[in-house]
Amino acid sequence: MSEVSYDALRAQAAKRDSEDELSAKRAEFELDDTVYLDGNSLGALPTVVQERVADVISRQWGQLRIRSWEESGWWTAPERIGDRIAPLVGAAPGQIVVGDSTSVNVFKALVAAVRMARDSGEGRDEIVVDATTFPTDGYIAQSAARMTGCTLVPVAPGEVHGVLGPRTAVVLLNHADYRTGRLHDLPALTAAVHDAGALVVWDLCHTAGALPVGLDEHGVDLAVGCTYKYLNGGPGSPAYLYVRADLQARFDSPLPGWNSHAEPFGMRPEFEAADGAVRGRVGTPDILSMLALDAALDVWDGVSIEAVRAKSLALTDFFVECVAAYVPEGRVEVITPAAHEQRGSQVALRCEDAGDVMRRLVEHGVVGDFRAPDVLRFGFTPLYVGFADVERAAGVLARTLGETGTGTGIAG
């Protein structure tokens, strides 16, 4: 809490920013003097989006109109943009389609996985789901279980091993806990699920664009994710679905819309599923949002996800270091794991009056978010957050905590 510690950490921040190979990327985003640590909720705006969407509206829609379905590549956008996301999550081309929300994609993935599991033998009637996951995954898993005659088995990720067995059809896991930022062990959990003869669906909302996922390398079966967090696609931008290449022929979608038909313009009464990732499409793609995402992905040109991960860990380490230096001991509890292999790209702090603290932080120009009942959540997006931001955020947090707190009478 001394001035010395402030000066030393500020100097360290300046030095690290000057050595940061990703620092130039910040200029590709629309940012002000706010310290924006909520990119794990809504990524900042990449500058290129505005002009590209203006062209989509005025020229592609306004002038070419329906011709754009072919001439502007609208029709194939879901798989083309999927192929742009693929390298960020360690997938070869042809396995990802963009479209619908994460919830809808969880439904497709789970139902299709149950059907695949049953192809391989009867008796598989359990859907195991991460009980600590973002709630929508659990709600949708419950519906998928109900509609496929399965039983839902909610467990903490650490307990997955204990419930796997001959009845397990599919396991739905979040790669990182949205609240604590804990990163789960995707390779080991995937292998354990496979050993039990079941399939796994990973939700990558909180990791895609923040760290290497390695879908192909680790033999993941299916995966879903949103694109509005670390991929900066814009509010509610379309989600994506990954179906491993060798499973695609067996992917039997519960939402077989005309866009997943082998011959969509044949307008045939009988459904015949298209080959490949396209089978995961449903209805007409949402072009404005999809092409905003397409533009937003330009910021990844020349960026390696390994460099992003290295910077992410350095940022979160440094934040924890600054918080420890600036904040009185016991005022907050870091609930994000210290071990790198267990940490996503966020730091969560438990704090009794978290709702009030976050409101004041935002007023003081540091934007994170509050997750009920007592979590301050700070996301670190390596493409646009620097070390000086981190030091400043910790300093503002310390001052804010000094102003608030139960018993001070200031809160409210």
Place this chain on the structure above:
Amino acid sequence: MSEVSYDALRAQAAKRDSEDELSAKRAEFELDDTVYLDGNSLGALPTVVQERVADVISRQWGQLRIRSWEESGWWTAPERIGDRIAPLVGAAPGQIVVGDSTSVNVFKALVAAVRMARDSGEGRDEIVVDATTFPTDGYIAQSAARMTGCTLVPVAPGEVHGVLGPRTAVVLLNHADYRTGRLHDLPALTAAVHDAGALVVWDLCHTAGALPVGLDEHGVDLAVGCTYKYLNGGPGSPAYLYVRADLQARFDSPLPGWNSHAEPFGMRPEFEAADGAVRGRVGTPDILSMLALDAALDVWDGVSIEAVRAKSLALTDFFVECVAAYVPEGRVEVITPAAHEQRGSQVALRCEDAGDVMRRLVEHGVVGDFRAPDVLRFGFTPLYVGFADVERAAGVLARTLGETGTGTGIAG
């Protein structure tokens, strides 16, 4: 085919345009000298969209970022925009939410309807579906039947009466046939389904914004529709779902995402459905596309859907009259019904070499579309199509048909 007939029809077109109370609306769209008769596939761009979306991107997303979920009304956009569509389809507020694709909404509506039908008594295990409908409805209905243990009964709309009975759970019908433009009798069919103790889901893709639908007046149970045709929301803009107010408490969605939770930010593990139309939401709403639609709906300010219908019928009547006057008899067959009560807002012509003819029409500045194997489809959007456009389109069609045709050797 004489010059006299051309002159007379042109004079009539000019007179009608001068008397058209909706003619000023055309200036609110981005149009060129093309005769755009494909608004039943993709509506033309309302001018206001460009500026509004630019603001959504640069200010709401770029500057306010996550604050916009509250401050810019993003979170409530699905129901707020639903309430703007409501008067166009004859619905009181609080019954429509916008989001997802038409296909996904068909799935929600059908599964929820089957569940409601079963609440009222066992033994209802048939989903009746319009066999002539746009194919995606049939594919999704097949999936809904499979996942609810129902049997799919595909019939032509004229044969619905004959298959209704104590086993009928729900009937899915298109208000207008996408190919022929035939308008089905929504009040009579709804009443017949209700007499059989079943529920009805109407697909309004080809009628919303083109003619009065009267959802509340006729006691429709559920309805879905897209917003990119006569509602001009942009390519793949979000669809909508109508659930009649008194059925909402029984609406049990197969896609219970976190946005349909009674307390979405409570992040509770147990699902508890929200009250009202919000129950039809699923995942995070697609804000850019949704707010483009919101802007596009401004063109309806001060417009009565009855005036739109009157002009639509006048336009389609006039097109048929011009085609009869200009095109050699037998060269095309009008397959859209002549009776007003059986006609949507399009005219479909059967023509052996329709694919080739449409390609040439487009080259000559008249844009309709081709539906395999032999249909020329022309949509008439009363807000921006005038009578002179109609006369010109018929004239270009006649000249084009003179240049093409099997046996002339010109086609190809």
